[in-house]
Amino acid sequence: MTQKPLELILARNLMSALSTPAFLVDEGGVLVFYNEAAGMLLGKRFEELGTVGADEWGSLFGPFDEHGNPIPYDELPLVVAVRNGRPAHADFEISSVDGARHRVEVSAFPILTAHGSQGAIAVFWPAGSSNGTGAPR
Amino acid sequence: MKVKLWGTRGSIPSPGPETIRYGGNTSCVGVTLSDGSMLALDAGTGIRSLGLALAAEPARLHILLTHLHLDHIQGLVFFAPAFRAQTEIVIWGPASPEASLRDRIARYISAPLSPVEVRELPCDVSFRHCPEAEWEIGPARIRAASVAHRGPTLGYRIDDGDSSLAYIPDHEPALGADIDALEEDWISGLGLARNASLLIHDGQYTDAEYPDHIGWGHSSLSHAVSFARRASAGRTLLFHHDPMHTDAQLDALGLAARERWMQAGGAENGMELAAEGTEYELPARAASAASAT
Numbered sequence: 414m415t416q417k418p419l420e421l422i423l424a425r426n427l428m429s430a431l432s433t434p435a436f437l438v439d440e441g442g443v444l445v446f447y448n449e450a451a452g453m454l455l456g457k458r459f460e461e462l463g464t465v466g467a468d469e470w471g472s473l474f475g476p477f478d479e480h481g482n483p484i485p486y487d488e489l490p491l492v493v494a495v496r497n498g499r500p501a502h503a504d505f506e507i508s509s510v511d512g513a514r515h516r517v518e519v520s521a522f523p524i525l526t527a528h529g530s531q532g533a534i535a536v537f538w539p540a541g542s543s544n545g546t547g548a549p550r
Numbered sequence: 551m552k553v554k555l556w557g558t559r560g561s562i563p564s565p566g567p568e569t570i571r572y573g574g575n576t577s578c579v580g581v582t583l584s585d586g587s588m589l590a591l592d593a594g595t596g597i598r599s600l601g602l603a604l605a606a607e608p609a610r611l612h613i614l615l616t617h618l619h620l621d622h623i624q625g626l627v628f629f630a631p632a633f634r635a636q637t638e639i640v641i642w643g644p645a646s647p648e649a650s651l652r653d654r655i656a657r658y659i660s661a662p663l664s665p666v667e668v669r670e671l672p673c674d675v676s677f678r679h680c681p682e683a684e685w686e687i688g689p690a691r692i693r694a695a696s697v698a699h700r701g702p703t704l705g706y707r708i709d710d711g712d713s714s715l716a717y718i719p720d721h722e723p724a725l726g727a728d729i730d731a732l733e734e735d736w737i738s739g740l741g742l743a744r745n746a747s748l749l750i751h752d753g754q755y756t757d758a759e760y761p762d763h764i765g766w767g768h769s770s771l772s773h774a775v776s777f778a779r780r781a782s783a784g785r786t787l788l789f790h791h792d793p794m795h796t797d798a799q800l801d802a803l804g805l806a807a808r809e810r811w812m813q814a815g816g817a818e819n820g821m822e823l824a825a826e827g828t829e830y831e832l833p834a835r836a837a838s839a840a841s842a843t
Contacts, residue, residue, distance in 0.1 A: 416741025419696035425736060426726030527645040527702075528682050 418531040420524050421445065434517075434537040440530050442467030442495050454517075454537065456510035476505040477514070490521035494533035498523045504540060516540035551690075551710040551832040552582040553748060557596020558824040560720070560754050560768070560790035561621050568796040573826020575599065576621035577719050577790060579750060584710050587688040591706060591717045592616055596826065597625035604631055612687050614680075614694075615643035616719060617703035618654055626655070627664050637673040642694070644702035645679040652677040680704060698722050698738040699767035707742040713832035716746035716783065719790045724773040725765060729780060743781035747832045750824065751777060753788025756803060771803060775810045778821065784833065786811075787824040 421439060425446045428435040434451035438444050444465040452458040455474055465473065471486035478484055486492060490501035500522040506514045521535035557575030565574035576594030583589065588604070590597055590613045597613075604611075611631060616622060631637040643651045655677065656668045668675070680694035690710040697705040697718055705718035716739075723729055723738040734740050743749050753774040755763055760770035768790065769777070778786040788807055791800060804823040811821035822842075830842050 415735055416695060416739075417735050419698060419738055422727075422736055422738050423698065423725075430726055527647060527679075 417445070418526070418528075420526050420531045424524060424532075424534055428534070434539075436491060436535045436537070437532060438467070438470075438491055438495055438535075439532040440495065442492065444470040445532070451537065454509065454515060454539070455507070456513075474509065475507045475514075477508070478505055481506075490519045491533050491535040494521035494523045494535070495530065498525060498530055507537075551584060551708070551713045551715060551747075553715060553830040553832060554580040554582075554600075555596075555787075555824050555826055555828050556580055556600045557592075557594045557625075558789055558791055558826050559594075559621075559793060560752075561793045563595045563621075563624075564793040568798075571797045571825060572791055572795075572800050572823065575826055576624060577616075578625060579717060581708060581715065583688050583690050585689045588612075589614060589687065589690075589708070592622045592719065593626045593629065594621050594623070595625045595628070598628040598630075601625075601628070601630035601632075606634065607636070609636075610638045611640070613639060613641045614692070614706055614717075615641060616705065616717070617644060617699065617701055618658075619701070619720070620658070622720075623655060623658055627659055627666060632671050632673045632675065635672045635674075639673050639675045641675065641677050642680050643677070644694075644696070644704045646702045650677065651679055693742060695739070695742055697742075698725055700765075703767075705739045705742045707746065710832075714746045714748075715832060716743040716749045716751075716781070718742060718749070718751050720767055721752040721777075722765070722767045722769055722773075723777050724769065729773060729776040734780065737777070737780060739777070740781055743777070743783055745782050745784075747784045748830060749778055749781060749783035749786045750789045751786060752790045753803075753807065753823070754790050754792045756806075759792070771807050772810065775807060775814060775821065778811070779814045779816060783820075785819065785830075786821045788822070789824040791823070 428448045432450050434454045435448050437446040447459045476484050490503050493501035502520045504518040506516050518538040521533050523533045524531045557578040558573050559576050563574050575596035577592040578594045578596030579591040580600050581589040659668045684691050684693045690708050693707040694704045699720045708715045718739045751774050752769040754768040755770045757770045757772050807821050
């Protein structure tokens, strides 16, 4: 058994308590967790999907630019955060499993520790929402 | 490997007639490796007695600090070997982005809190940040990993031959998590404790007390039992006793812990409360329990 770094464990614990959709990747870019709110947005719970490789998750749910074109994996905020160790922000559309499109704003930031980068977190804000949950004001 | 408990109390020394059996000194565990070399795990007030028990001849000692809360370092300036010029002491601890280990410890070993400064200690003392990778001290392999507590905090695992000790005295693995339901690799500290011959683990609060202390960095009895069960440790000592808990209250807590442990399918002698002065000889095989003397 390889222990996850504590910073990822604490990030997952925090994300589990949030009503804001949030995604967590490890230092290799593997999607290791997303919370229930993210599962509702995507139409699939993390427990149903499991971990997803770094080169796979980027295409699972889109994302698409304003013209409907897929956004290159390298340009996704989570990828920028984990690779470059700096925060990144973008807005785009994602596709849930039922085919519905959702416009979201995404902020990602790296998880940096005394031992270097341990991964990154991305928080999704449904466009037009004031509280990050998609609920009306 | 031999283990002796020199201080089992958490937070603040708690001497007095009501804490005689479990002890009032704060965290310190002495470990004698198979080649006779000596480690001290934490330097709470219990390390004073450890220092007095050590022979006066020149020696090399390693002190492994889990973190720098006062109940884990308060005994450093009362550790007799630190005042012998012939002694070499290596102090290991967690790294912090804020300052070096030496500078952070010097905040305590300096005026106005201390009559001596680090530079005035007669011994040859050095400070080292614990590496991410396993390292060796004598015949032992040492592993340190960050665990869920307040501030940079480590747990340790010491493997010497076939015996192993996991030491996680300040730990709240259940903070925002369900220990019983999580996958093993997502449980703080479990990688250190897995199949250890002896696990020394935080058990500060009763289940009734814990809700008022969520986020303080410590475990309830139920959380400690769940963690030990997931770790499959040979024997578990609940440690870091709350300073408000008397011997009588700890007796009751120990009874409850054993019952809970056995209800979870644990061995009859697999769970007990740590008591100051107790010694353990660690078995060669992780599956069998450590024996107390």
